[in-house]
Amino acid sequence: MQQNDETDLRLLAALQRDATLTAQDLGERLNLSPSQAARRRQRLEQTGVITGYRATVAPERVGLGVEAFIQVMMAAHSEANANDFRRMCDRREEIVGVWVMTGEADFMLRVWCADLAALSRLVQQALLPHPAVARVQSQIVMDRVKADAPLPVSAG
Structure with missing residues (x-):
C-alpha cells in the first residue's frame, strides 16, 4: 500500500467536499x-484510493420520504444462507447499504422508501419471508443530523 503525502490527503479532502473540482x-x-x-x-x-464519484440526491425531491436502518438476525449461520441473503439485498433498490455486524444483529441495512407502507412491504414481503432471516428490527430516521460526511483524511 502506497503512503499518501499531505498534499494527497488535502486533495482527497477537497474532492470529498466537491467532486466536480477541476x-x-x-x-x-x-x-x-x-x-x-x-x-x-x-x-x-x-x-484505488479514489473508488468513484457520485451525485448527492435530495431524497424528498425523488419521492423518498422514509429512511430506516434495519437490523437482521439470521435463522441459521451458513455461507449459503448469507450469500443468498446478500444477493436478495443486492436486488432490492430500496436497500442502499448493507453491513455485516458484530453483536446481536448479523446484518445492518440502510433503506430508503417512499413511505411507511413501502417500508412495511419491504419488511413483510421481502425480509421476513426470506428463509435465512429469523427476525428484523427497524429504526426509522427522524432527522439527519450528520449524514454521509467525508472520511476523516488528514496528515496527522
Missing part, C-alpha cells in the same frame, strides 16, 4: 499546477 481548481487549492493536480488525482484513482 484540475485548475485543485491546483489553486493545493498550490500546484493544474497538470500536477490532475496527475495526483489520476494516480489516486488508478491505485
